[in-house]
Amino acid sequence: MIGDIFTVMRKEWKEIMALGGAYRGRFQLVVLLGVLGILLPLQMGVAWVNSPGVVGAWGWVPMMLVGAVIADSFAGERERHTLETLLASRLSDAAILFGKIGAAVSYGWLVTLVALVLGLITVNVAHREQGLLFFPWTLALSAVVLSFLGAGLASASGVLVSLRAQTVRQAQQTLNIAMMVLFFVPVFGVQALPSGLKARCAAWVVHAGSLRLLLSGIVILTAFDLVLIGAARARFRRARLIEN
Amino acid sequence: MNDFAIQTAALTRDFRSVRAVDALTLEVRRGEIFGFLGPNGAGKTTTIRLLLGLLEPTSGTAAVLGYDTQSAADAIRTHTGALLEHTGLYERLSAVDNLDYFGRIWRLPSSERRARIQDLLTHLGLWERGQEPVVRWSRGMKQKLAVARTLLHRPSLIFLDEPTAGLDPVAAAALRDDLAGLAKREGVTVFLTTHNLSEAEKLCGQIGVIRAGKLVAVGAPRELRERRGGRQVEVIGRGFAAELVHTLRQHPGVRTVEAGSDRLLLGLDDGSDVAPLVGLLVHGGAEVEEVRKNTASLEEIFLMLMEEE
Numbered sequence: 439m440i441g442d443i444f445t446v447m448r449k450e451w452k453e454i455m456a457l458g459g460a461y462r463g464r465f466q467l468v469v470l471l472g473v474l475g476i477l478l479p480l481q482m483g484v485a486w487v488n489s490p491g492v493v494g495a496w497g498w499v500p501m502m503l504v505g506a507v508i509a510d511s512f513a514g515e516r517e518r519h520t521l522e523t524l525l526a527s528r529l530s531d532a533a534i535l536f537g538k539i540g541a542a543v544s545y546g547w548l549v550t551l552v553a554l555v556l557g558l559i560t561v562n563v564a565h566r567e568q569g570l571l572f573f574p575w576t577l578a579l580s581a582v583v584l585s586f587l588g589a590g591l592a593s594a595s596g597v598l599v600s601l602r603a604q605t606v607r608q609a610q611q612t613l614n615i616a617m618m619v620l621f622f623v624p625v626f627g628v629q630a631l632p633s634g635l636k637a638r639c640a641a642w643v644v645h646a647g648s649l650r651l652l653l654s655g656i657v658i659l660t661a662f663d664l665v666l667i668g669a670a671r672a673r674f675r676r677a678r679l680i681e682n
Numbered sequence: 683m684n685d686f687a688i689q690t691a692a693l694t695r696d697f698r699s700v701r702a703v704d705a706l707t708l709e710v711r712r713g714e715i716f717g718f719l720g721p722n723g724a725g726k727t728t729t730i731r732l733l734l735g736l737l738e739p740t741s742g743t744a745a746v747l748g749y750d751t752q753s754a755a756d757a758i759r760t761h762t763g764a765l766l767e768h769t770g771l772y773e774r775l776s777a778v779d780n781l782d783y784f785g786r787i788w789r790l791p792s793s794e795r796r797a798r799i800q801d802l803l804t805h806l807g808l809w810e811r812g813q814e815p816v817v818r819w820s821r822g823m824k825q826k827l828a829v830a831r832t833l834l835h836r837p838s839l840i841f842l843d844e845p846t847a848g849l850d851p852v853a854a855a856a857l858r859d860d861l862a863g864l865a866k867r868e869g870v871t872v873f874l875t876t877h878n879l880s881e882a883e884k885l886c887g888q889i890g891v892i893r894a895g896k897l898v899a900v901g902a903p904r905e906l907r908e909r910r911g912g913r914q915v916e917v918i919g920r921g922f923a924a925e926l927v928h929t930l931r932q933h934p935g936v937r938t939v940e941a942g943s944d945r946l947l948l949g950l951d952d953g954s955d956v957a958p959l960v961g962l963l964v965h966g967g968a969e970v971e972e973v974r975k976n977t978a979s980l981e982e983i984f985l986m987l988m989e990e991e
Binding site: 441442445448449452453456518519520522523524525526527528529530676677680681 | 697731734735736737738756759760764765766767768769770771772773774775779783784786787788789815
C-alpha cells in the first residue's frame with residue numbers, strides 16, 4: 439500500500455514538473471522560489487525572520503501552491519481520458535487517493551520549506567552585519583507545521599472538488615470559491631460575534647501565548663484535514679467515477 | 683483452474699431505464715482471441731467494464747480468470763491488462779515514463795521493468811523515440827504504446843476496446859499484425875471489441891455478436907458464416923432464361939436465386955451439391971463460363987444479425 443502510494447506520488451510529481459512542457463514547469467518553480475525565497479525577503483528585510491505576521495504567509499503559500507496542482511488530480515485525468523485506465527489497474531482506491539493527496543501536499547510543503555530556507559539565507563546575506571539571524575523557534579515550528587497542515591487542507595478539499603468536476607477549469611473555479619469561503623468565513627465570522635464574546639476571544643489570544651496559539655491552530659487544521667480526507671475517501675468510488 | 687478465462691451467466695446492467703447489457707451468457711476459453719462485435723452503443727464497453735469489476739451488474743454473475751467480478755475485482759485487475767476506449771496515456775510524459783509508471787504499479791522489479799520496457803518498445807519499433815513526450819507521437823504510435831502498456835506485466839488476459847478505431851488503414855494493419863504477433867508470443871487470452879469485421883475475421887478464433895445488449899451469435903468466424911449464411915455459388919455465363927431460373931428455384935437445396943443477364947447468384951443449403959445444378963443449366967440451354975463457390979462474408983452475416991428482429 440505504501441509502495442503504491444509512492445508510485446502514484448512519483449508519477450504526479452513528474453506530471454507537475456512537466457506542466458506546460460518539461461522546461462516551463464521547472465522554470466515556473468524557479469521563478470516561484472525566486473519571488474518567495476529572494477525577492478520578498480529582500481524587500482521585508484529582518485522582519486522576514488522575526489515578524490509573527492510572516493506565519494500567515496507560510497500558511498497561505500502552500501495552499502496557493504497546492505491549489506494550482508490539485509484541481510488537476512482527478513478532473514485532469516478525466517479530461518485527458520486517463521482516469522479509466524488508472525481505475526482498471528491493480529491500484530487500490532486508497533493508494534490512488536492518498537497518492538494524489540500526498541503528491542500535492544509534498545509539493546506545496548517542500549516548495550514552501552525550500553523557500554523558507556532560501557529566504558533565511560537571503561536575509562542573512564543581505565543583513566550580514568547583524569550576525570546570524572534565525573526565526574524564533576515558535577515561529578519556525580509554526581511555519582513548518584502550519585504550512586504542512588495548510589497544504590493538507592488545500593489538498594483534501596481540492597481532491598474532493600476534483601473528484602466531482604468534469605474538467606480542470608471547473609475544478610479550479612470551484613476550488614477558488616472554496617478557498618475564498620475558507621478565508622472569508624473566519625474573518626466575517628469573528629466580526630459577526632457579539633462584542634462581549636469578541637472581547638473574550640481577543641483577551642484569550644493575547645494571554646494564550648504563541649505556543650498555545652500554535653497548538654490551537656494545529657488542532658483546528660488537523661480536524662479540518664481529517665474531516666475533508668474522510669469525505670474524499672467516502673466519495674471515491676470506482677463505479678461512480680466511471681459513470682460520471 | 684478451469685478452461686475458461688471468462689464466464690458470464692445472465693449478466694445484466696441497466697443505466698436508469700436503458701438496459702446496456704441484457705442477460706449476457708458467454709464463455710471465453712483461455713489462450714484464445716475472442717472478438718466481441720457490435721455496432722456503437724451495443725454494450726461492448728459496458729461489458730468490459732463489468733468484467734473488470736469497474737461497474738457492478740444489475741443482475742447475473744461473471745467470473746474472470748476464476749475470480750468473481752463483484753467479490754474479487756481487485757484480483758481480476760491484478761491479473762489482467764486493459765486498453766479501454768481511450769489510450770489512457772500520460773501525454774506530458776515520455777513513452778518510457780508511461781511504461782515505467784505502470785511497471786511500478788504492477789510491482790515489476792526494476793531490472794525486469796527496464797528490460798521489459800525495452801523489449802516491448804523495440805518489438806513495436808518505438809524504442810528510438812521512447813524518451814520523447816507522447817504528445818508528439820502519431821495516433822498509431824500512441825495506440826501501439828497503449829498495447830505495450832497492456833502487456834507490460836504479462837497478464838493472463840487482456841481487454842482491448844476497439845484498438846484500431848480511428849487509425850488509418852496502414853496504421854490499423856500494422857497494429858493488427860503487432861497485436862497478433864504479441865498475443866501469440868505472450869500466450870495471452872485476448873478479449874477484443876470491435877466493429878471492424880475484417881479485423882475480427884483476421885485476428886479472432888471465436889466471435890460473439892452483441893446487439894442492443896443481447897448476445898445474438900457466437901462461434902468461430904467460419905462457423906458463423908456457414909450457420910447463418912450457408913454457401914453461395916456464383917455462375918457466370920449467358921442464356922439464363924426466366925424458365926430456367928424458375929426451375930432452379932424449385933430445385934432441392936437451392937434457397938435463393940438472384941439472376942442477372944450474365945450472372946446467377948445461388949444461395950445453397952449446407953451440403954447441397956453444385957454439379958447437378960450446373961448440369962441443369964447446361965441442359966436448359968445456358969452457356970456456363972465459370973462457376974465460383976463463395977460463402978457469405980462476415981460482414982453480410984453481421985448485417986443480417988443486426989437486421990433480425
